[in-house]
Amino acid sequence: MNSPSERADTAASPASASLSRSGFLFDWLPRALFIVTLLYGAALFWIAPRPPLVDLPQHAAQVMLLRDLLEHASPWQSLVRINLFTPYLIGYGLALPLTYVMSISAALKFMLMLAYFGFVAAGVGFRRHLNGDARLDVLFIPGFFGFAFAWGFYTFLVAAPFGMLFMWLTHRFATQPSLARGTGVVLAGTALFFCHGLVFLFACAIGTGFALVKPRRFVDKIRALAPFVPLGLLCIVYTWWSHASDPVLGKTIENVASVDWGWKDMGWKRLLAFPTMVWGLTKWSALYLPLVALMGAAPWIWRDRINPDRAVLVPMLAVVVIWLFVPNMALGTAYLFQRFALFLLPAYALMFVSSKSSVAQAPQTGHVSARRLRDLGLQFAIIAGCWIFLANQSIRLHRFAAEIAPLEQMLSRTEPNQRAISLIFDAASEAYWSPDAYLQQALWYQAEKHGFVDPNFAQYLPQIVRFRPDELPVAASTLDRFPGAFDWKKNNGRMYRYFFVRKSDPLPANFFANDECDVSLLMRSGEWSLYERRNCR
Incomplete structure (x- = not known):
C-alpha cells in the first residue's frame, strides 16, 4: 500500500498538470502572441522598396544631400547650406552612417524599425515601472503604423521612443x-530637443505635470521643476536664433501667422478623428473604431484599477488636450494634433494596474473559471484585431510596391546630378488607400541619383540642409499642392533638366510652352511621365 504522502502526491499530480497547462494558457501563450505581433509589425517596413509614406522621400533626400555636402561632393553647394542647430539632428545623424553600408531607403526603414522596437520597449518598461497591467502591452503596437507612419513623419517617429523614455525618466x-x-533629465531633454521639437514639447509638458503632481510639499515641487528651466532656456535660444540668423524666415514659411484649428472643416467629427488616426489617415481607418472600443473596455472588464499614483493620468490628460485644443496647422507646420494619435493607446494603457482578483494565480482546483476564460478570450480578440490591421497593412504595401514600379523605370532613364521638378497632379494611391502617397515620390531621384528636386524640404526651418537666403525658389513652394500653376517664366523652367509628372491623362500640349527651350517627353509609364529639357536658345 502507498503511504499517505505518496497517495497525496498521486492525487496532486492531475491538479499540478492542470495548473501547469493553465499557467501556460494564461501567462505564456498571450505573451508569445504579443511577441509575434511585435515581430509582424517589424516586417511591414521591408515590404515595399519605396514605401507609400508621404514625406519619407524628402527625408531621404535630406540625408543624402547632407552626406554629399559633408564629403564636398555635392554639385549643389552654392544652392544650399548645412544647418546643424536643428531639432532634426539626431534623426538624420543616426541614418547618415547607415547609408555607407546600405541604400538610403533601407537606412531609413531600418531606423524606423528600430524606433518601432524602441517605442514598444520604452512603453513596456514604463508600464513595468508603474506596476501596470502587462495584458495592455499590445496597445503600444498599432499606433506606430497610424497617421504619422502613413505621412512618413520620419523624425517624429524616430523621436517617439526617446519621448517615452524621457517621460519615464521624469516620473x-x-x-x-x-x-x-x-x-x-536635462541631458535627456536636450537630446530629445535635437530629435524633434514637437515630441520635446509634449514630453516636457508631461514631465512638468509629473513634477507638479508627484511631490506633496511646495518646495519639493519647485525642486522637481528645476531641470525644466534650462530646457525652457534652450527653446528660447532656438527661437531667438531662428529669427536672428534667418533673414528669409517669413518667406520660408508661408502664411506663418495663420492658424487652422481644424474644427471648422471637421466639426464634431474631430472627436472621432483622433482614435481613427491611430490606424491611418483615411476614413477607412474608422473600421477599427470597434477595436479601439474593445481596447478601451478591456481594463474595466478585467476589473483593473486606476493606478493609485495619480500622476499616471498626466500623459492621457496631455493627449486629450492635444486632441481637443491643438490646431491642425500653425507656424507653417501642418497636421499638428493628428500625429499625436500615436500616443493615445499607450497613454491609456499606462493608467491601469491589475486588481489582485484579476491576476490571481490559477485556482488550486483542477478547473478554470469562466471569468478567467472570458478575460483570456478578450486578450486573444485584441491581438487578433491587431493581426487583422497588420495583415491589411501588408497587403496594401505589397500592392503599392507593384503600383509604383513605373517610377523605377523612369529613374533608370535619368542621368545623375541634374535639377528636376515634381508635378504631381494625381497623388493618390489606390493600392495603399492614401490620398497623398505619391506627393513626394519624385524626391527619390535626389536621394538616389544626387540630383535636386523642387519643391524641396530645404525651404523649411527645421531641416538640416537649407536653401541659402538668395537661392530660395519661393515660386516653386506651392507646386506640391497646385502643380497646374506651373509657369515657365515664373518658375524659371529653364533651370530644370527633368520634369516628373504624375497625371492620369496626358498634359496639355502647351503646358511647357516657352520661347527658350525644347521640352520633350522622354517616357510614359502608367500615370507617370518624364519630360526632359533639351535644346535651349
Whole structure:
C-alpha cells in the first residue's frame, strides 16, 4: 500500500498538470502572441522598396544631400547650406552612417524599425515601472503604423521612443529627486530637443505635470521643476536664433501667422478623428473604431484599477488636450494634433494596474473559471484585431510596391546630378488607400541619383540642409499642392533638366510652352511621365 504522502502526491499530480497547462494558457501563450505581433509589425517596413509614406522621400533626400555636402561632393553647394542647430539632428545623424553600408531607403526603414522596437520597449518598461497591467502591452503596437507612419513623419517617429523614455525618466525624478537624476533629465531633454521639437514639447509638458503632481510639499515641487528651466532656456535660444540668423524666415514659411484649428472643416467629427488616426489617415481607418472600443473596455472588464499614483493620468490628460485644443496647422507646420494619435493607446494603457482578483494565480482546483476564460478570450480578440490591421497593412504595401514600379523605370532613364521638378497632379494611391502617397515620390531621384528636386524640404526651418537666403525658389513652394500653376517664366523652367509628372491623362500640349527651350517627353509609364529639357536658345 502507498503511504499517505505518496497517495497525496498521486492525487496532486492531475491538479499540478492542470495548473501547469493553465499557467501556460494564461501567462505564456498571450505573451508569445504579443511577441509575434511585435515581430509582424517589424516586417511591414521591408515590404515595399519605396514605401507609400508621404514625406519619407524628402527625408531621404535630406540625408543624402547632407552626406554629399559633408564629403564636398555635392554639385549643389552654392544652392544650399548645412544647418546643424536643428531639432532634426539626431534623426538624420543616426541614418547618415547607415547609408555607407546600405541604400538610403533601407537606412531609413531600418531606423524606423528600430524606433518601432524602441517605442514598444520604452512603453513596456514604463508600464513595468508603474506596476501596470502587462495584458495592455499590445496597445503600444498599432499606433506606430497610424497617421504619422502613413505621412512618413520620419523624425517624429524616430523621436517617439526617446519621448517615452524621457517621460519615464521624469516620473522617476519626480518620485525621488536627486542631483544625478536631475542632470539626467536635462541631458535627456536636450537630446530629445535635437530629435524633434514637437515630441520635446509634449514630453516636457508631461514631465512638468509629473513634477507638479508627484511631490506633496511646495518646495519639493519647485525642486522637481528645476531641470525644466534650462530646457525652457534652450527653446528660447532656438527661437531667438531662428529669427536672428534667418533673414528669409517669413518667406520660408508661408502664411506663418495663420492658424487652422481644424474644427471648422471637421466639426464634431474631430472627436472621432483622433482614435481613427491611430490606424491611418483615411476614413477607412474608422473600421477599427470597434477595436479601439474593445481596447478601451478591456481594463474595466478585467476589473483593473486606476493606478493609485495619480500622476499616471498626466500623459492621457496631455493627449486629450492635444486632441481637443491643438490646431491642425500653425507656424507653417501642418497636421499638428493628428500625429499625436500615436500616443493615445499607450497613454491609456499606462493608467491601469491589475486588481489582485484579476491576476490571481490559477485556482488550486483542477478547473478554470469562466471569468478567467472570458478575460483570456478578450486578450486573444485584441491581438487578433491587431493581426487583422497588420495583415491589411501588408497587403496594401505589397500592392503599392507593384503600383509604383513605373517610377523605377523612369529613374533608370535619368542621368545623375541634374535639377528636376515634381508635378504631381494625381497623388493618390489606390493600392495603399492614401490620398497623398505619391506627393513626394519624385524626391527619390535626389536621394538616389544626387540630383535636386523642387519643391524641396530645404525651404523649411527645421531641416538640416537649407536653401541659402538668395537661392530660395519661393515660386516653386506651392507646386506640391497646385502643380497646374506651373509657369515657365515664373518658375524659371529653364533651370530644370527633368520634369516628373504624375497625371492620369496626358498634359496639355502647351503646358511647357516657352520661347527658350525644347521640352520633350522622354517616357510614359502608367500615370507617370518624364519630360526632359533639351535644346535651349
